[in-house]
Amino acid sequence: MNKDQVKGKVEEVKGKVKEVAGKVLDDKGMEIEGKVQKNVGKARAGLGNLKEDVKDELEDD
Known part of the structure; x- marks a missing residue:
């Protein structure tokens, strides 16, 4: 989990x-x-999720 995901969830709550x-x-x-x-x-x-997805894709290559 990255900081954008955490901060986003906190703001959402x-x-x-x-x-x-x-x-x-x-x-x-x-x-x-x-x-x-x-x-x-x-x-x-959502931005944090996108960053994680990109990071995961780059690590898989």
Whole structure:
């Protein structure tokens, strides 16, 4: 696991917590901010996954 995967998953979790807190507190701004943060985290984790796949392919050759 590389740092982009780890940081992406952490951001994803923090975003989900913020999204749920926004729903519970009826704070649309916080909910939207959480959704954005969650999706940014997913994208960063995806980038990390891509890096790992490329690294694995290069090692196999």
